[in-house]
Amino acid sequence: MNGPAGFRPKPGSIPESPGVYRFKDAEGRVIYVGKAKSLRQRLNSYFADFAGLHPRTQTMLTTAAGVDWTVVGTEVEALQLEYSWIKEYDPRFNVKYRDDKSYPYLAVTMGEEFPRVQVMRGAKRKGTRYFGPYSHAWAIRETVDLLLRVFPIRSCSTGVFRRAGQVGRPCLLGYIDKCSAPCVGRVTVEEHRELAEDFCDFMAGATGRFIRRLEREMREAAAEQEYERAARLRDDIQALQRAMEKQAVVLGDNTDCDVIALAEDPLEAAVQVFYVRGGRIRGQRGWVVDKVEEAGPGELVEQFLLQMYGDAAAESLPREVLVPALPPDAEAVAELLGEHRGARVEIRVPQRGDKRSLLETVERNAKEALNQHKLKRASDLTSRSRALQEVADALGLDQVPLRIECYDVSHIQGTNVVASMVVFEDGLARKSEYRRFSVRSTEGDVASMHEVISRRFKRYLEERSATGDLDADAGAEPGDGTATPGIDPETGKPRKFAYPPHLVVVDGGPAQAAAARRALDELGVDDVAVCGLAKRLEEVWLPGEDLPVILPRSSEALYLLQRVRDEAHRFAITYHRSKRSKSVKESALDEVPGLGPARRQALIKHFGSVKRLREATAAQICEVPGIGPSTAETIVSALKGRNP
Numbered sequence: 001m002n003g004p005a006g007f008r009p010k011p012g013s014i015p016e017s018p019g020v021y022r023f024k025d026a027e028g029r030v031i032y033v034g035k036a037k038s039l040r041q042r043l044n045s046y047f048a049d050f051a052g053l054h055p056r057t058q059t060m061l062t063t064a065a066g067v068d069w070t071v072v073g074t075e076v077e078a079l080q081l082e083y084s085w086i087k088e089y090d091p092r093f094n095v096k097y098r099d100d101k102s103y104p105y106l107a108v109t110m111g112e113e114f115p116r117v118q119v120m121r122g123a124k125r126k127g128t129r130y131f132g133p134y135s136h137a138w139a140i141r142e143t144v145d146l147l148l149r150v151f152p153i154r155s156c157s158t159g160v161f162r163r164a165g166q167v168g169r170p171c172l173l174g175y176i177d178k179c180s181a182p183c184v185g186r187v188t189v190e191e192h193r194e195l196a197e198d199f200c201d202f203m204a205g206a207t208g209r210f211i212r213r214l215e216r217e218m219r220e221a222a223a224e225q226e227y228e229r230a231a232r233l234r235d236d237i238q239a240l241q242r243a244m245e246k247q248a249v250v251l252g253d254n255t256d257c258d259v260i261a262l263a264e265d266p267l268e269a270a271v272q273v274f275y276v277r278g279g280r281i282r283g284q285r286g287w288v289v290d291k292v293e294e295a296g297p298g299e300l301v302e303q304f305l306l307q308m309y310g311d312a313a314a315e316s317l318p319r320e321v322l323v324p325a326l327p328p329d330a331e332a333v334a335e336l337l338g339e340h341r342g343a344r345v346e347i348r349v350p351q352r353g354d355k356r357s358l359l360e361t362v363e364r365n366a367k368e369a370l371n372q373h374k375l376k377r378a379s380d381l382t383s384r385s386r387a388l389q390e391v392a393d394a395l396g397l398d399q400v401p402l403r404i405e406c407y408d409v410s411h412i413q414g415t416n417v418v419a420s421m422v423v424f425e426d427g428l429a430r431k432s433e434y435r436r437f438s439v440r441s442t443e444g445d446v447a448s449m450h451e452v453i454s455r456r457f458k459r460y461l462e463e464r465s466a467t468g469d470l471d472a473d474a475g476a477e478p479g480d481g482t483a484t485p486g487i488d489p490e491t492g493k494p495r496k497f498a499y500p501p502h503l504v505v506v507d508g509g510p511a512q513a514a515a516a517r518r519a520l521d522e523l524g525v526d527d528v529a530v531c532g533l534a535k536r537l538e539e540v541w542l543p544g545e546d547l548p549v550i551l552p553r554s555s556e557a558l559y560l561l562q563r564v565r566d567e568a569h570r571f572a573i574t575y576h577r578s579k580r581s582k583s584v585k586e587s588a589l590d591e592v593p594g595l596g597p598a599r600r601q602a603l604i605k606h607f608g609s610v611k612r613l614r615e616a617t618a619a620q621i622c623e624v625p626g627i628g629p630s631t632a633e634t635i636v637s638a639l640k641g642r643n644p
Contacts, residue, residue, distance in 0.1 A: 004061040008047045014040040014069070020081045021069040022089075023060065030089035032060050035078040037329075039069050059553075060093045075332035076339075083306045095289055095303045106131040106140045108153075108200055113189060114161070114182045115196035116154045117144055130316070131203045131282065146239045148178040150210070151199040153192065155179065202240070204277060211240055255279045257320040259355075260304065261362035262297055263370040265566065270370035271304055272362050277318075286369045302327030305347070309337055317341035322350050322359055374563065383556050384427030390557030391503070394549055395542065397529055401503035402426055406564040407456075407516070408507040409439065409448045410572035416579045417442070419452040420572035423501070424564050433499075436575045446515045449506055453519035460500055461523060500528055507565050509534040510541045510548075517543035533565045592638045599626050603635075614639045 019039045023032040036042030046053070046061060053061070072078050086094055107120035111127020119140050124130055144155065154161065156171055156179070164170050164183040174181035182192045202210055214237045221230035259274040268288060275283040289300070301323045309317055317337060327333045330347055337345040350356040388400045404424045411417040423433035437455065441447040504520075506512045513532030520528055531549075532541040538558060539548035551558040592600075606624045607613040613621070613635075621632040 004047055004050060004064065007064070007066045009043065009067065014043050015071055016040045017071045018073075018075055018078050019069050019071040020078055020085060021067055022085065022091075023064040023093075024066045024068070025063055026065040030085070030091050031063055032091050032093040033082055033085045033089065035075075035082040037075060037078075039071070043067065043069070063093075075329050076336050079306065079329070079332055079336050083310050086307075087310065095295060095300065104140055106144065106203065108196055108203075110196060110200070114154050114192055116156070116161075117148075117196075117199065118155060124313075129200050130313075131200075145178075147199060147202065148173070149239045150214070150236045151195050151202065152178055152180040153196045153199055154182060156183075203282075211237055214240070255320075256318045257322055257355075258318050259322045259358055259362050260301065260324070261359060261366045262300060262324055263363065263366035264297070264300070265370070265562070268370065268373070269300055270366045270373060271300075272366040272369060273308075274358065274362050274365075275318075276358075284365070286366070288369070288373050297325035298327050301325055302329065302333055305333055305337065309340065312340075314341050317345060319343070319345065321345065321347045322355055323347060324359065324363065325349065384560070387556035387560040388427055390551075390555055391560065394540065394551055394557055395503070395529060395531055397503070399502065401501070401529070403499065403501045404503045404505060404564055405456075405501040406505040406507070406568040407449065407452055408565070408568040408572040409445050409452070410569075410576040411439075411448075412576075416576055417448055418572060418575045418579055419448060420568050420575060421452075421456060422564065422568045422571055424560075424567075427560060429567060434571060436571065438579070445508065446511045449508065449512045450515040450519045453504070453506075453516045454523065457520060457523050457525050457528075461525075500525075502529065504528055504530045505561060505564055505568075506530070506532045507535065507568055508532045509539070510543075510545070513541045513543045533561050535565070538562065592635055594631065594634065599624075599631075602626060610639075 016038050018037050020035045022030050025031050105120050108129045109116045161183050170181035170184050173179035180187045218230050218233035257276050261272050263270045271287040273285045334347045392400045406422050409419045417439040419437040421435040423430045437452050439448045441451045506516050517530045541548050618632040618636050
């Protein structure tokens, strides 16, 4: 079949009811699952304007060979069915969240006859209470070591537990009072389970009642002159307080919430969650997701909530979920989570106060996680080599582009126009080679790009001429033979623009790519390839081509080009902000001829501001020490010529 037209449903056959739809490929495999308030409206959007769809959606439709749907009664039922189908079919074009690492949990096996506390990773088991996740396993062991003093439950393996029961002698923890030794019958099954339940209650946030109980027992022991017992209880209280201090207090004591934040780029997104129980951060967890489909923050949040809480235990759901953006069907998602929890769940975006500050902290963690993920991927030599080869194949280059230069123009409504040049060699950023330009052209982005490319390669030709490389290329003797290509003979350092790139990437579409190619042709540079990378759809444009090159979204080539483009954008924005900040700080007095820093300062001190100085007469300005009549007239004429 040729595209989606081959399997488009007949007009009027799609119901207008809410429901869930599935796209399938030629082999009958489900490749995408989605939900809609109106199936007809949603599905028609796929077939109405194929050319206007996002490239990832186009890829999904060209892969598909059919579509079917199921009508449901409410939006909540649609959410439930969508989640069930995504879990069952694992569609390749749906967003999938995966952990960026294997997080350890503090687990208590309440399903066993004698519950055991331990560190666990991986899939959660039925009948086990989980707390965390923690960043490091040693953090769990430190917490457990402190709490076993007060809640001496079993922490040994099954083999050690059975062997101790056979020999009738507990392990070392039993002798140092960090285990109640149920293996040898020191406590009954019921007493040990009560200890385990108290342990779980303390970890769940009910810390105050245990400390108050121990303080009461300590005072009673002291009143009865049982000082050794009172000292042990004092140490128990301190152990619980140290365990609590390991968890940062961020919100009120009665606050139970999960704080979710996103950091994303056009290809990937990182999600971070802070688990707050009893006002304290009890755990942290992160995911990295490939954005296979076009999805905004709200859609990503909705998919994340369904996948995160879909199989979670009811007691692990909080009363409140703080998110950076509300899902499109926020009320339906909240109702679904509330049904799963057995109580109301509120989903909201904090606007101010401590919760907003905490969300910003989680956002910073998400950005850092995404940067670390990118760095980890970029440092892989195999991935870099594959990316460079894929770029060469996609653009039809004769050789792998070992040196890539990317250019970006930045401005606000044509003011403070600047441009950046970043360099990647062998797939890695070479920051010592970065350059920035203050653009003179005021005719728009295309003219600015032409100017920047022209200036850069004019310098390149000048540097080559200075070192004799141009003569050598023409068959002549390169000077006296002592010059080294690209090296300044006086300083021995590399010249700024002496090395040519194999590929020039410009931030923009066909117009910017054509401008860069035209600038190179005007200078006679014909051995440098050019392409443009349009940000909205991640299309690669070659000069003179009517259609873009669409790289597979999962390709290393697109990842590399995107990273190069984003770095150029960051570098340009940084320079633009510094230049704009400098222009804002400039005073109107800076342009007055013959007025130095000392007299400018005296004028501001006398009048208080430039605004008051602008309203003053020449006679009033002459009252300032060091200002004569002619200088005063110059100041008045200069300030009157400027807009207030």
